[in-house]
Structure formats: structure tokens, C-alpha cells
Amino acid sequence: MKNVKVNIKLNGRKFEREVEPRTLLLDFVREFADLTATHMGCDTSNCGACTVLLDGKPVKSCTVLAVQADDREVRTLEGLGEEPLMKRLKEEFIEKHGLQCGFCTSGMLISSYSLLRKKSDPNEKEIREAISGNICRCTGYHGIVEAVKSVKGETAREKLPESPELVRR
Amino acid sequence: MGSTPGKFDYLKVSSIRDAVKALSEVENSKVLAGGQSLIPLLKTRIMTIDLLVDIGGIAALDSFREDNGFIEIGASYKVGSLEENRSVSKYIPALHEAAAGIADPLVRNMGTVGGNLSHADPGNDLPPVMTALDAEFVISGNGNQRVEKSDKFFQGAFSTGLSHNEVLTAVRIPRNGGNATSAFMKQAKSSGDFSLASVATVLHLDDDMNCLSSRTVLGSIFPRPYLMKSVDSHLQGKKINTGLLKEINNIVKNGISVESDFFASAEYKRYIASYLVTEALALAYKRAEAGLT
Numbered sequence: 001m002k003n004v005k006v007n008i009k010l011n012g013r014k015f016e017r018e019v020e021p022r023t024l025l026l027d028f029v030r031e032f033a034d035l036t037a038t039h040m041g042c043d044t045s046n047c048g049a050c051t052v053l054l055d056g057k058p059v060k061s062c063t064v065l066a067v068q069a070d071d072r073e074v075r076t077l078e079g080l081g082e083e084p085l086m087k088r089l090k091e092e093f094i095e096k097h098g099l100q101c102g103f104c105t106s107g108m109l110i111s112s113y114s115l116l117r118k119k120s121d122p123n124e125k126e127i128r129e130a131i132s133g134n135i136c137r138c139t140g141y142h143g144i145v146e147a148v149k150s151v152k153g154e155t156a157r158e159k160l161p162e163s164p165e166l167v168r169r
Numbered sequence: 170m171g172s173t174p175g176k177f178d179y180l181k182v183s184s185i186r187d188a189v190k191a192l193s194e195v196e197n198s199k200v201l202a203g204g205q206s207l208i209p210l211l212k213t214r215i216m217t218i219d220l221l222v223d224i225g226g227i228a229a230l231d232s233f234r235e236d237n238g239f240i241e242i243g244a245s246y247k248v249g250s251l252e253e254n255r256s257v258s259k260y261i262p263a264l265h266e267a268a269a270g271i272a273d274p275l276v277r278n279m280g281t282v283g284g285n286l287s288h289a290d291p292g293n294d295l296p297p298v299m300t301a302l303d304a305e306f307v308i309s310g311n312g313n314q315r316v317e318k319s320d321k322f323f324q325g326a327f328s329t330g331l332s333h334n335e336v337l338t339a340v341r342i343p344r345n346g347g348n349a350t351s352a353f354m355k356q357a358k359s360s361g362d363f364s365l366a367s368v369a370t371v372l373h374l375d376d377d378m379n380c381l382s383s384r385t386v387l388g389s390i391f392p393r394p395y396l397m398k399s400v401d402s403h404l405q406g407k408k409i410n411t412g413l414l415k416e417i418n419n420i421v422k423n424g425i426s427v428e429s430d431f432f433a434s435a436e437y438k439r440y441i442a443s444y445l446v447t448e449a450l451a452l453a454y455k456r457a458e459a460g461l462t
Contacts (some may be wrong), residue, residue, distance in 0.1 A: 001176040021179030024171045051210040063208045133273030
């Protein structure tokens with residue numbers, strides 16, 4: 001079985017690696033790029049703790065092969081740290097008790113972030129729908145929804161920042 | 170690390186021709202579209218393969234085209250794109266409703282129309298909708314292309330009329346002329362779960378709101394989409410009202426033969442199927458009355 005070369009623009013920086021075709025994007029990000037904000041939760045495409053942005057859209061990296069992201073752009077939570085909208089979201093998650101143990105939080109943040117980029121003023125139904133692929137066992141979702149609500153109306157920066165220093169080897 | 174699939178070779182193709190060639194050469198091979206059904210099967214090793222043929226790089230398959238006679242949706246068109254497509258939500262509300270109810274937004278961003286149909290899971294929602302819409306399935310194989318309707322395409326649970334070296338490349342939905350309306354409803358154990366039962370209905374009405382013809386399809390209850398001819402013939406020439414819906418409810422409840430299984434009792438299946446049929450018909454009719462379609 002032949003290895004294949006995968007070239008991903010990971011958090012704004014080229015990251016190339018030869019991998020077995022069966023490598024999950026989740027493992028590519030965590031094990032090879034050492035970016036551990038992306039969590040492995042259920043490993044069955046249910047919980048969304050492994051959510052990353054693939055070409056700007058949130059997907060479950062436990063159910064995407066690294067080869068599917070070849071020549072494409074992947075953003076993990078580390079690569080969104082400097083984004084003003086993400087900063088605001090994080091503040092509100094803390095303020096409104098949008099997290100407790102924190103395990104689902106990276107996925108919740110990315111799903112909420114991508115909703116707010118698409119629609120700056122979502123209603124509660126839209127917020128709940130947007131995070132319906134992410135499971136939280138601590139908050140009962142109320143705090144998360146409240147946090148996203150408090151950020152609504154604010155606009156996101158058009159272009160995502162380059163943050164090469166966040167990709168460690 | 171996440172559960173890892175068994176080892177396989179990987180080939181990213183740039184044309185359907187190359188895909189068909191690769192599939193023909195390696196017996197134990199499989200097409201990768203979005204991977205949202207296939208990757209879980211590989212990860213659990215319910216399925217092991219020798220070659221994965223990735224059609225994700227064929228840009229032409231990620232398409233949506235409106236023509237005079239039909240709407241053509243490419244096999245790699247994402248379920249999420251279908252959900253957000255304004256033309257779909259305006260003219261084919263049933264298709265929008267089905268797309269918007271599949272799994273969750275994250276899965277819909279990867280999952281494709283062609284994958285949902287080719288996987289032919291009885292719990293999938295696009296098969297009954299495409300059946301109700303009388304869609305054509307465009308299939309490419311060794312040097313030829315063929316077009317099939319739903320009754321030939323869906324053959325059973327996880328089983329289609331696709332040969333091993335054939336690829337579904339598109340579905341064509343005939344454009345509904347005049348007063349056509351549609352609706353889709355489903356029942357699942359929880360949000361984002363596979364359907365226990367689903368109903369898609371497409372109604373063609375005359376100017377006085379009488380039902381000219383219809384296609385009402387039950388999903389998930391049987392291994393393949395089930396066109397309810399008894400319901401459609403009962404609707405013909407009539408206006409939909411509470412009385413008629415009661416009759417339809419009885420036709421469905423007494424007309425389907427189901428067995429209890431792990432997921433639901435036979436009694437519940439009959440109840441939920443008849444309930445969904447009447448609700449979907451009422452919704453579609455209401456849409457026509459409001460002039461929404």
C-alpha cells in the first residue's frame with residue numbers, strides 16, 4: 001500500500017507530509033502538526049469535538065481523510081486565535097458559562113464562529129441549528145446559545161489572519 | 170488517535186473515465202465522494218477495501234444546473250449547498266426540507282447528493298424525495314452512459330442498480346410545470362439521526378386546486394423507497410381537506426404490512442407513517458394555497 005503526499009494550507013501555512021491514505025484529518029492535525037485544540041471525542045462523527053474549517057466550512061475531521069484536504073485550506077482553533085470575532089466569542093463563552101469541562105469547546109467555538117461569519121445576527125433557532133452537530137455534556141447548551149447571542153451583530157474580519165507561528169513541528 | 174481504517178491504496182481521479190477504469194481494474198475498490206457514510210464503515214472495519222477511488226477532484230461533478238426541462242444536480246454537489254440553494258427552497262421545498270434535515274450542518278458540508286443516493290441506506294432522506302420527484306439517475310460506466318428511474322436505481326437496503334465499475338454522476342429532476350407543490354417530513358429518534366420513517370410528496374393541482382396527479386413516497390419503513398399508489402389514486406381529482414386526509418390516514422395505516430424491529434414496533438411504524446403522510450400532504454397543499462410554489 002503506497003503512501004501519498006498531502007499538502008495542506010494549515011492555519012495559513014503550507015504543511016506537507018507523506019501519509020498513509022487511511023490517515024484521518026483529525027490525526028494529521030493532532031499527531032503530525034501537533035495542534036491539539038482539535039479534540040477526538042466520540043470518533044464516530046457524532047460529537048463534533050473534532051470540528052475544523054475546511055476551505056472555510058466546518059467539518060468533522062474524524063470523518064475526513066487527510067488526502068481529502070490535499071491542496072485545500074484547513075483552519076483549527078489555533079489558527080483563529082487572533083481573529084477579533086473569535087476573541088469576542090471566547091470572552092462571551094467565559095462570561096455566559098458557555099463551557100465547563102471544555103472538551104467540546106473548540107468545536108462549539110468553530111461552529112458558532114462560522115455561523116456568525118455567515119450571518120451576523122442569527123436568531124436562537126439558527127444558533128441551535130448551527131451547533132446541532134456539536135455535543136456538550138456540561139452546559140445544557142443554554143450558556144453556549146447565550147454566548148453566541150451576545151456576540152451577534154458584530155462583524156467578522158473578511159480575511160483570516162496568517163498565523164504561521166502556531167504550526168509547530 | 171482516531172479509529173483507523175484498514176490499509177488501502179488511494180487514487181484521486183480527474184475524470185469519470187479514469188474512475189471507471191480504476192474501478193474495473195481492482196475488484197475490491199470503492200468510490201469516495203464526501204465520505205460521510207463510507208469513512209465510518211471503513212473506520213469500524215465493517216468494510217475493508219484495496220483501493221479508494223476519490224472523485225472529489227472532478228470539479229464538474231460539484232454542479233447545479235437549471236435547464237428548461239429539468240434541474241440537474243451533479244453527484245458531488247454538497248448536501249449543504251442543496252440546503253442553501255434558493256432555487257431549491259423556492260421551487261422544490263420537499264428537497265430543501267430533506268437536505269436541511271440530514272445529519273447536522275458539519276456532515277452536510279462534506280456529504281454529497283450522489284453519496285447519499287448511492288449508499289442507499291433505507292434511513293437516508295434523499296432517496297424518497299428523488300423518487301417522489303420522479304428523478305432520473307445518470308450513470309457512467311465502461312464506455313457508456315445510461316439513465317434510470319428510481320424503481321431501477323434503488324434495489325434494496327444499501328443496494329442499487331449500479332454495477333461495481335459504474336458511477337452515479339448526476340440526478341435530473343423534471344421541472345414541475347404550473348401548479349406543482351411538494352413537502353417532506355420525517356421522524357427520527359433524535360435531531361440528526363437517520364429517519365425511522367419519512368414521507369415525500371409532490372402534488373400537481375389544477376386551477377381549482379383539485380389534485381391532477383401526485384407521487385407520495387414512504388421512506389425508511391421499507392428497504393427501498395415505496396411509492397404509495399393507493400394514496401395517489403385516492404387523491405386524484407379531489408381537493409385536500411380534513412375528511413380526505415382522514416381517509417388517506419386509514420389507507421396508509423391499513424395498507425402497509427410492516428414488522429416490529431429493534432427500532433420500532435409495527436404498530437408505531439403504521440402510526441407514524443400514516444401520520445407523516447397526512448401531515449406532508451396537508452403541508453404541500455397549504456403551500457399551494459398560499460401560492461408559495
